Amino acid sequence: MKQKIEGFHLDGEGHWVADLACGHKQHMRHQPPWMERPWVLTPEGRQTRLGVELDCKRCDEVQAAVAEATRAACLEAMTRAYEEGGLSGLCAEGRWELAVDAVRSLNLTEALATKPASARVDEAGLPA
Numbered sequence: 573m574k575q576k577i578e579g580f581h582l583d584g585e586g587h588w589v590a591d592l593a594c595g596h597k598q599h600m601r602h603q604p605p606w607m608e609r610p611w612v613l614t615p616e617g618r619q620t621r622l623g624v625e626l627d628c629k630r631c632d633e634v635q636a637a638v639a640e641a642t643r644a645a646c647l648e649a650m651t652r653a654y655e656e657g658g659l660s661g662l663c664a665e666g667r668w669e670l671a672v673d674a675v676r677s678l679n680l681t682e683a684l685a686t687k688p689a690s691a692r693v694d695e696a697g698l699p700a
C-alpha cells in the first residue's frame with residue numbers, strides 16, 4: 573500500500589527513518605554501493621522527499637491479516653449457526669438463513685480483537 577513520507581528521524585543507531593502517513597516507519601539508509609540515497613544525508617535532500625509515496629509492507633501485512641481474520645470469523649460464525657440450526661431441527665433452508673444472519677450480525681470489532689499478532693501495529697511501526 574502506498575503511503576506518503578511525512579517526515580524523518582534518526583533511529584538509535586544513527587540511521588535515517590522515514591515517518592509514513594500511516595504511522596509506520598521505513599529505514600532510508602545510505603550505504604553505498606548497496607543502497608544509494610545521498611539525499612537522505614542533508615536536510616534539503618530529505619525535504620525534497622516529503623510527500624513522496626513509498627510501498628508500506630507493514631500496511632500490506634496488516635491488511636492481509638485483517639482480511640484473513642475476517643474470513644475466519646465469518647466462516648466460524650456461519651458454521652456454528654448452521655450446526656446449531658441443524659440441532660434445532662431446522663430444514664436446510666432455515667439453517668442457511670440462520671448462517672447468513674450469523675454473518676450479518678457478527679460483531680467484527682470483537683472478532684478482530686483476537687486477530688493474529690502479525691496484524692497488530694507495534695508502537696515503533698517497524699518490523700521486528
Ligand SMILES: [Zn+2]
Pocket residue numbers: 575592594595596628629630631632
Ligand atoms: Zn503503513
